[in-house]
Amino acid sequence: MSDESLEEPSLAERLARLEERVARLEEGGAPVEPVGASAEAGALWALAGLKDRMPAPGAVLFTGTVDLPTGEHYEWQEGRTTEDLIGADWTQGAAALAALAHPVRLLLLREVLLGTRTTAALGEHEQLGTSGQLYHHLRQLVAAGWLRAEGRGEYAVPGERVVPLLALLQAARR
Template structure:
């Protein structure tokens, strides 16, 4: 890795550390403002939402300074009636520690297969490409040029939601 790249990587890591030192947001009386807003919208809609709904939303700034905002909601009835096996490939792609590490590194700015191959404990180049194909096939990544990858903007917040929901 050239000196210029190493300095850029150190600056990126330092910026991430500085952001991590911010205090947690204060919890106020309107802690469930998103939930209350969802319930109000369901009440206004009438019968279609009487069984409830699920909502996730997020506003994200990555270490690369890219920003993403996203929200998605679905009625509970529809979710419970769907064939969940259709999501198996997506979950399976996230079910390997190396793939999760690759996603984290790509979100952090390492976008090429060559950059990823420099990381310790990731595996051989062939193994890395195997994992990248799995993530791309499941829609968690897409290519943005020869050997360059990114998490699609519409998947950044959902990925972080899944990771948050999976915490013990």
């Protein structure tokens, strides 16, 4: 490997690649690697699209496409401008966030997403506690909208909550 291959592209080279990308995008061609970006930066394609659509002061976008082991498929996207988010009443989300603030409830949600949906089957899980504790946690998750009762003793994560739940979990890992 020569030293030349390690050098950053010149401004002229970067501009030429940028012009090529714009031309390809306008023609509807295949996407190309971002100008002057490493492979890691190429992972920011969603951010680049958001910035194109929402100039300063910006916005926050959550989006996802999910295939669950149960065969269910969900696609979801929601975004808000920075001004909307900062100006909103943040206390409105407190109950939904509080319902997720217990390890047993997070485990319950994961088990339901994986296909364990009945209270009888959930009750067999050694980490979910007694039946009284299980019902307490199920009620909390239903009240906050993270679970929905689908019949006698059967629960599901509402479709409109699947991607937001996974997005929150990803955000909490940071």
